[in-house]
Amino acid sequence: MISIDKFSGETIGSVREATREDIARATAAARAAFTTWGETPAWKRSAILREAAERLGARRNELATLICREAGKAWKYSLVEVDRAKETFTFAAEEAKRIHGETVPMDASTTGEGRLGFYFRTPVGVVAAITPFNFPLNLVAHKLAPALAAGNTVVLKPAEETPLTAALMAEVLEEAGLPAGVLTLVQGEGPTVGEWLVTDPIPAKVSFTGSPPVGTRIMSIAGLKRVTLELGNNSGTIVEPDADVEKAVPRCVVSAFANSGQVCLSLQRLYLHEAIAEDFTRRFLEATTGLKVGNPLDPDCDVGPMISDEAADRAEAWMKEAVAEGARLLAGGRREGRLFWPAVLTDTRPDMKVMCREAFAPLVSIVVYRDFEEALRLLGDSPYGLQAGIYTQDIRKAFAAVKKVDVGGLMINDTSIYRADHMPYGGNRMSGIGREGVRFAVEEMTNLRMVCFNLGQG
Numbered sequence: 001m002i003s004i005d006k007f008s009g010e011t012i013g014s015v016r017e018a019t020r021e022d023i024a025r026a027t028a029a030a031r032a033a034f035t036t037w038g039e040t041p042a043w044k045r046s047a048i049l050r051e052a053a054e055r056l057g058a059r060r061n062e063l064a065t066l067i068c069r070e071a072g073k074a075w076k077y078s079l080v081e082v083d084r085a086k087e088t089f090t091f092a093a094e095e096a097k098r099i100h101g102e103t104v105p106m107d108a109s110t111t112g113e114g115r116l117g118f119y120f121r122t123p124v125g126v127v128a129a130i131t132p133f134n135f136p137l138n139l140v141a142h143k144l145a146p147a148l149a150a151g152n153t154v155v156l157k158p159a160e161e162t163p164l165t166a167a168l169m170a171e172v173l174e175e176a177g178l179p180a181g182v183l184t185l186v187q188g189e190g191p192t193v194g195e196w197l198v199t200d201p202i203p204a205k206v207s208f209t210g211s212p213p214v215g216t217r218i219m220s221i222a223g224l225k226r227v228t229l230e231l232g233n234n235s236g237t238i239v240e241p242d243a244d245v246e247k248a249v250p251r252c253v254v255s256a257f258a259n260s261g262q263v264c265l266s267l268q269r270l271y272l273h274e275a276i277a278e279d280f281t282r283r284f285l286e287a288t289t290g291l292k293v294g295n296p297l298d299p300d301c302d303v304g305p306m307i308s309d310e311a312a313d314r315a316e317a318w319m320k321e322a323v324a325e326g327a328r329l330l331a332g333g334r335r336e337g338r339l340f341w342p343a344v345l346t347d348t349r350p351d352m353k354v355m356c357r358e359a360f361a362p363l364v365s366i367v368v369y370r371d372f373e374e375a376l377r378l379l380g381d382s383p384y385g386l387q388a389g390i391y392t393q394d395i396r397k398a399f400a401a402v403k404k405v406d407v408g409g410l411m412i413n414d415t416s417i418y419r420a421d422h423m424p425y426g427g428n429r430m431s432g433i434g435r436e437g438v439r440f441a442v443e444e445m446t447n448l449r450m451v452c453f454n455l456g457q458g
């Protein structure tokens with residue numbers, strides 16, 4: 001399989017696609033390595049993770065250049081991704097040292113007198129990890145770092161669009177001292193290599209980040225394995241009249257168009273109160289049309305190419321369909337190969353694809369509202385439930401949203417896009433099952449073992 005530079009189309013490198021036998025060998029190697037890695041003391045696991053974090057930092061430019069070319073992500077955001085991956089590994093190095101349980105007051109039960117109970121966490125064993133293209137380093141880090149911190153071994157299948165970034169991550173871990181077999185990288189297409197891995201009998205857990213249809217498929221074929229699914233969203237943000245527009249406008253622009261909108265938390269539905277809608281929209285359009293679209297290696301670039309021609313085709317088709325159904329295009333929408341100029345729509349309806357499905361493209365729809373309750377209802381009217389944002393200075397409105405909006409994360413005075421790598425992160429309903437964010441991923445990648453001493457020996 002070759003990997004191309006998504007801007008120039010040049011071949012950057014190639015990897016060998018795994019066969020079914022390779023998958024069986026990889027999981028068997030992971031099982032064998034687990035016998036020692038699972039017994040490796042926490043301080044040693046922690047030291048290797050810390051060393052990996054240091055090495056990621058030392059190779060910052062090299063990694064960012066590869067992300068930039070392989071994923072088409074603008075240089076400044078590629079650098080941010082490397083810094084975040086370093087922090088994810090640092091959090092994991094810390095987390096490795098505090099995986100613990102608690103005592104259970106056994107005598108609270110009429111059957112528990114004379115007994116002493118506690119539980120602790122044990123690694124699940126082999127983790128099968130499958131990752132998407134849009135954060136080819138940090139989303140790989142979000143699988144590997146907590147899995148290794150907890151004492152698991154991993155077989156990783158990264159996205160077929162970004163195999164080289166994952167390979168470089170694996171090289172960094174090897175150089176940081178990770179023993180052979182603890183991590184095995186298998187490359188290839190999802191419906192073949194991905195499914196062989198998910199259905200292999202050895203992994204005890206599947207940790208997947210990607211699209212809802214693939215997540216649903218994985219859930220149906222995984223059998224009796226623990227499954228974590230980090231899926232998509234059609235993220236929304238409300239801007240109330242008391243918002244700091246000066247700050248909110250540039251933040252909303254970045255939230256809609258960073259990485260060409262190919263972020264699971266990308267701002268797709270922007271609800272503006274009528275009192276500020278006109279002023280906000282004018283500033284938003286001005287900032288959007290000022291974005292630099294083009295070669296992601298250019299340090300001034302804001303928006304690089306989309307991941308594939310098919311992705312850009314789909315974005316263009318959805319935009320045109322919305323316009324044909326009555327929406328107005330206020331800016332952008334130009335197309336040149338994989339480049340797609342940030343598009344701003346208005347007069348959209350909730351049933352249009354650009355509104356009710358995940359666009360995963362530089363497309364945002366502006367909806368003007370009158371009543372806050374109505375805006376909350378619209379924000380929550382989605383089959384997805386990953387994150388949402390609300391700009392308001394009114395604490396009552398903020399708490400109304402906190403209570404009502406069914407999402408995994410609600411950002412007050414920010415957009416849906418905010419994420420720090422240690423916070424619990426994940427979605428409800430079609431956005432997934434389970435949580436990541438290092439400590440929370442550790443919880444999902446460990447089993448509780450209960451121990452009960454009968455002190456009375458009766």
Ligand code: NAD
Pocket residue numbers: 130131132133134135139157158159160188189190191192193194195198209210211212214215217218230231232233263264265358360386426427432
């Ligand atoms: P995708 O679902 O097409 O692919 C993700 C991974 O799954 C790839 O490695 C792919 O090869 C593999 N895959 C595909 N079919 C498979 C199958 N049948 N069995 C096993 N594996 C299979 O997603 P993508 O296009 O790479 O990424 C975009 C999607 O990822 C969007 O929906 C986005 O919202 C989501 N995403 C979610 C998060 C999150 O944390 N919630 C983060 C980033 C991306």
